[in-house]
Amino acid sequence: MNTLEYKDFYDKVGKRIGWDFSKMKCVSEGLPWDFYNEVTKVTKKSDLLLDIGTGGGEAILSIADAALLLVGIDRSTGMMETATKNAVSSGIPNVRFLQMDAEQLDFPNHFFQVVSSRHSCFDPNEIAKVLAPGGIFLTQQVSENDKVNIKEAFGRGQAFGKKNGTLKNQYITELREAGFTDIKAVEASVTEYYQTPEDLLFLLKHTPIIPNFGETEDDFQILEQWIRDNQTDIGIMTNSSRFMITARK
Numbered sequence: 569m570n571t572l573e574y575k576d577f578y579d580k581v582g583k584r585i586g587w588d589f590s591k592m593k594c595v596s597e598g599l600p601w602d603f604y605n606e607v608t609k610v611t612k613k614s615d616l617l618l619d620i621g622t623g624g625g626e627a628i629l630s631i632a633d634a635a636l637l638l639v640g641i642d643r644s645t646g647m648m649e650t651a652t653k654n655a656v657s658s659g660i661p662n663v664r665f666l667q668m669d670a671e672q673l674d675f676p677n678h679f680f681q682v683v684s685s686r687h688s689c690f691d692p693n694e695i696a697k698v699l700a701p702g703g704i705f706l707t708q709q710v711s712e713n714d715k716v717n718i719k720e721a722f723g724r725g726q727a728f729g730k731k732n733g734t735l736k737n738q739y740i741t742e743l744r745e746a747g748f749t750d751i752k753a754v755e756a757s758v759t760e761y762y763q764t765p766e767d768l769l770f771l772l773k774h775t776p777i778i779p780n781f782g783e784t785e786d787d788f789q790i791l792e793q794w795i796r797d798n799q800t801d802i803g804i805m806t807n808s809s810r811f812m813i814t815a816r817k
Contacts, residue, residue: 592770593763599756603708607684608634610704615681620670621688625651632660641668673698692746699817711809715777721794726777736811748815755811761803765795
C-alpha cells in the first residue's frame with residue numbers, strides 16, 4: 569500500500585468501525601521502551617509538543633502534564649471525531665486536536681520544541697520547518713517483519729517481502745537530508761498472544777497489516793487455519809516488530 573492508500577484506508581475504517589483498541593485483548597512480552605514515555609523524557613513543562621497521526625488522542629491526553637501545550641493532528645475525520653470526544657470527556661485544558669495533513673503542517677515556523685509521530689507517515693522537511701532550533705523529533709514505526717507469520721500465511725501484507733530495516737534506513741536518510749543531527753535508532757521484535765480469534769479479527773479489520781482483508785471468503789479460511797496452527801496455551805501467537813528514531817534539529 570502506498571501513502572494515499574493508507575490514508576484512504578484509515579479514513580474509511582475510522583468512520584465505519586471506530587478506533588477503540590482498548591477492547592482488544594493481547595498479551596505481549598513488551599517492547600524495551602514505551603514510546604510516549606520516551607517522549608516525556610525529552611519534554612520540558614514549558615514546551616509545545618506536536619503529535620502527528622494522533623488517532624483518537626488517548627496517548628497525548630495521557631501525557632498532558634509533560635508540556636505546556638500539546639497539539640494532536642490527524643487527517644482522518646473519524647479519528648478527529650474520536651479525539652474531540654475524548655478531549656471533552658477528559659476535561660484536560662492544554663490539549664488541542666486539529667484535522668491536518670502531515671505533509672502540509674499549518675503552523676508558524678519553529679513553533680514546537682518536540683514533535684512525535686507513532687505509526688504514522690511524516691514529512692521530515694515539514695517537521696524541520698515547525699520545529700525550533702535544538703528541538704527533538706521522535707518516531708516509532710512498524711518494521712517490515714512485523715506479524716511475519718500472518719503475512720506468510722496470506723502471501724501478502726504490509727511491507728511483505730521487503731528487507732527488514734528498509735524503512736528505518738529510508739527515514740534516517742531523509743531526516744539527515746532535512747538537516748537533522750544526532751540521529752539514533754533502536755529496534756526490537758517481541759512475541760504477542762491474542763486472546764481470542766475475535767481480537768485478531770479486530771486487528772486485521774482495523775489495520776493495513778493484510779491489505780483488503782476480508783474482501784474474499786478465502787481470507788477467512790486462511791485465517792481460521794492460521795489460528796489453528798498458531799494457537800498456544802497463552803493465546804494466538806504472532807510478533808510485534810518496531811523501531812524508534814530520535815533526531816535533533
